[in-house]
Amino acid sequence: MKTSSLGYLIREGFRSLWTNRNMALASVGVLLSCLVLLGSAVLVVLNINQAVGWMESQNIVMVYLKSGTTQADIDAVQSKFGQIDNIAETKFISKEEALETQKKALGEDGDLFDGYKGENPFPDAYQVSVKDVERYTETVEELRGITQVEKVSERTEEAETMLNVRNTVSVISFWVIGLLILVALFIISNTIKITIYERRLEVSIMKSVGATNGFITMPFIIEGMLIGLIAGLLSTGILWYVYGLAADGIFKMSAFATLIPFSDVGWLILLCFLGIGMAAGALGSFISVQRYLRTNGGGVYNVL
Amino acid sequence: MIEFRGVTKTYPNGTTALKDINLTIEDGEFVFIVGSSGAGKSTFLKLIIREEVANAGKIRVNGFDFSTMKKRDIPYMRRTMGIVFQDFRLIPKMTVFDNVAFAMRVTGAPPRQIRKRVSKVLALVGLSHKARCMPGELSGGEQQRVGLARAMVNNPKMIVADEPTGNIDPERSFEMVKLLSEINRRGTTVLMVTHEMSLVERFDRRVIQIDDGSVISDTGVRESHEDE
Ligand SMILES: Nc1ncnc2c1ncn2[C@@H]1O[C@H](COP(=O)(O)OP(=O)(O)OP(=O)(O)O)[C@@H](O)[C@H]1O
Ligand SMILES: [Mg+2]
Numbered sequence: 001m002k003t004s005s006l007g008y009l010i011r012e013g014f015r016s017l018w019t020n021r022n023m024a025l026a027s028v029g030v031l032l033s034c035l036v037l038l039g040s041a042v043l044v045v046l047n048i049n050q051a052v053g054w055m056e057s058q059n060i061v062m063v064y065l066k067s068g069t070t071q072a073d074i075d076a077v078q079s080k081f082g083q084i085d086n087i088a089e090t091k092f093i094s095k096e097e098a099l100e101t102q103k104k105a106l107g108e109d110g111d112l113f114d115g116y117k118g119e120n121p122f123p124d125a126y127q128v129s130v131k132d133v134e135r136y137t138e139t140v141e142e143l144r145g146i147t148q149v150e151k152v153s154e155r156t157e158e159a160e161t162m163l164n165v166r167n168t169v170s171v172i173s174f175w176v177i178g179l180l181i182l183v184a185l186f187i188i189s190n191t192i193k194i195t196i197y198e199r200r201l202e203v204s205i206m207k208s209v210g211a212t213n214g215f216i217t218m219p220f221i222i223e224g225m226l227i228g229l230i231a232g233l234l235s236t237g238i239l240w241y242v243y244g245l246a247a248d249g250i251f252k253m254s255a256f257a258t259l260i261p262f263s264d265v266g267w268l269i270l271l272c273f274l275g276i277g278m279a280a281g282a283l284g285s286f287i288s289v290q291r292y293l294r295t296n297g298g299g300v301y302n303v304l
Numbered sequence: 305m306i307e308f309r310g311v312t313k314t315y316p317n318g319t320t321a322l323k324d325i326n327l328t329i330e331d332g333e334f335v336f337i338v339g340s341s342g343a344g345k346s347t348f349l350k351l352i353i354r355e356e357v358a359n360a361g362k363i364r365v366n367g368f369d370f371s372t373m374k375k376r377d378i379p380y381m382r383r384t385m386g387i388v389f390q391d392f393r394l395i396p397k398m399t400v401f402d403n404v405a406f407a408m409r410v411t412g413a414p415p416r417q418i419r420k421r422v423s424k425v426l427a428l429v430g431l432s433h434k435a436r437c438m439p440g441e442l443s444g445g446e447q448q449r450v451g452l453a454r455a456m457v458n459n460p461k462m463i464v465a466d467e468p469t470g471n472i473d474p475e476r477s478f479e480m481v482k483l484l485s486e487i488n489r490r491g492t493t494v495l496m497v498t499h500e501m502s503l504v505e506r507f508d509r510r511v512i513q514i515d516d517g518s519v520i521s522d523t524g525v526r527e528s529h530e531d532e
Binding site: 005008201202204205206207208209210211212213215216299300301 | 346350353355376378379380381382383386387393395406407409410411412454458
C-alpha cells in the first residue's frame, strides 16, 4: 500500500473516531475495565507466587524419627529420601544437636534441661526442603510413609491460604476476563457498526468506484485499534496508580510485607495491554466491516 | 464492451426482472435504455456492475467474464466503469473538489496525480469555478455534473448512468446528455437509462427498449454523431 494512502487511511480513522466519540468512549470503557482486571489478577498472582516462594525457602519440613533409632535406621531413612524426587536437600539434626540448640535458645533457663541428664527428650530429625511447593502435601505423605518416621511437621497455614487465594483468583479472573473480552469485542464491533452506518454513503461510493474491500475496511480497523490503544494506555496508568495505593496500604499493615515494584513489570504490562487492546479493537472492527460488506449494506444501489 | 447471452435474473422473492436477454454493446457506443417503470432497466445495470448476479446466461463486461471472475476482481472490473446515480450521491460534508478526488483516493492514486486529474474533469463538466463549493450550494444540474466528473475521474472505458436526468429540469437534462455525448465523442462508451422519451428523441442514438424483462426493440448500432 502506498504511503499517501496510508496517511489518508490513518486520518480517516482518527476523524471517524472523533465523530463517533460517545460510542468510542463506551468501547474504551469496557476494554479498559477488562484490562485493569486482567492486570490486577496478574499482579495478585505474581505477588502471591513471590510470597509463597519466599515462604518455601523459609519453610523447611521437619521430619522427626522414632525414638531409639540406630545408625542403620538413619541410613535407611537417608536412602528413602533419595527415592522422593521432590526433595531439594536434607540436613540431619541429631538429638544431641537439638538439645544444644534448645538450651541456647532458652539462654539462662537452659539449665532446666540439666534434669534430663542421660535421657535426651528430643528425637533425631531431618530438615527437608521441598522443590515444588505445589506437590507439598504429596511429599509430606510420602515422608510419613517411611517406617522410621514418627511425625512430619505441617506446613504453615499462611502459605496454604495464599496458594488457595492464588488458585481462586486465577480461575475466577480467567472466566471473568474471558467474558469481558467477549463483551468488549461486542461493544467495539457495535461501535464500528454505527460508524459504518453513518458512513454508508461513502462506503457505497467506494464500492462503486472500485475500492477494494481491504481499502474500505482499513479506516475502520484503524479506528478500532485507536480505541484499543487508548484503553491500553489508560488502563496501565490506572493500574499503576491503584497498585501504588495497595502497596502503601500493605506496607502500613506490615512493614515486612512488600509487593513487587510496579517498575519491574510496568513495561511488560503496558506492552501486553497495548497488544491486547489493539488486537481486540482490530478484531471487533474486522468482524463488523466484514458482516456489513457481506450483506446488502455493502452494495452500490439502494443503500441509503 | 458488454455482452449478454441468454441472461435471466430472478430475485430471491421470485420476481423475474429480466428474461433471456441477448445483446452486445460495442466500445465507443452511446446507448439509451428505455422502458416503463419496473421493466427491468435498473436490474440490467445492476448486472453490468455486478451488484446482482444473473441466474442463467453469460455476461462479459470490458474483458471480464463474470462466470469465471473472482470476487476479489470485482473492484478492478468496476474501475473500468464510472457510475452516475439519479440522486447524485455526493458526500454533503465534502467540497466539490474532494467529492471528485475521493473516487481517486480510494483506489490508491497519488495526491499529485489526483490534483491534476480532478481539475481536468471539473473543467470538462464546466465546474472549475465551483471546486471549493459544498454540494448543497449547487443546483441539481450542477450536482449531477459533479457526479459525472466523479464517474469520469478514474478514466473509465464506460459510463453507466441510471436516470441521471431524473432529478433535474428538462433544459439541464438536455445539457447533461450533450455533455455525455461529448464524453462519448472522446471515446468513452455511454449507457444511459431513462424513461424520458422526449429527451431520447432529440438525439439520434441507439435505443434499447425493455418491457417486462425482455428487449422489445433495439435500433442497433448508429453512426456516433448527434443529430438534433
Ligand atoms: N431487490 C429486489 N428484490 C426483489 N425484486 C426486485 C428487486 N429489485 C427490483 N425488483 C423487481 O424487479 C423488477 C424490475 O425492477 P427494476 O428496478 O429493474 O425496474 P426499472 O426498470 O429500473 O424501474 P424504474 O423505472 O421504476 O426504476 C420490478 O418488478 C421490481 O419490483
Ligand atoms: Mg430503475
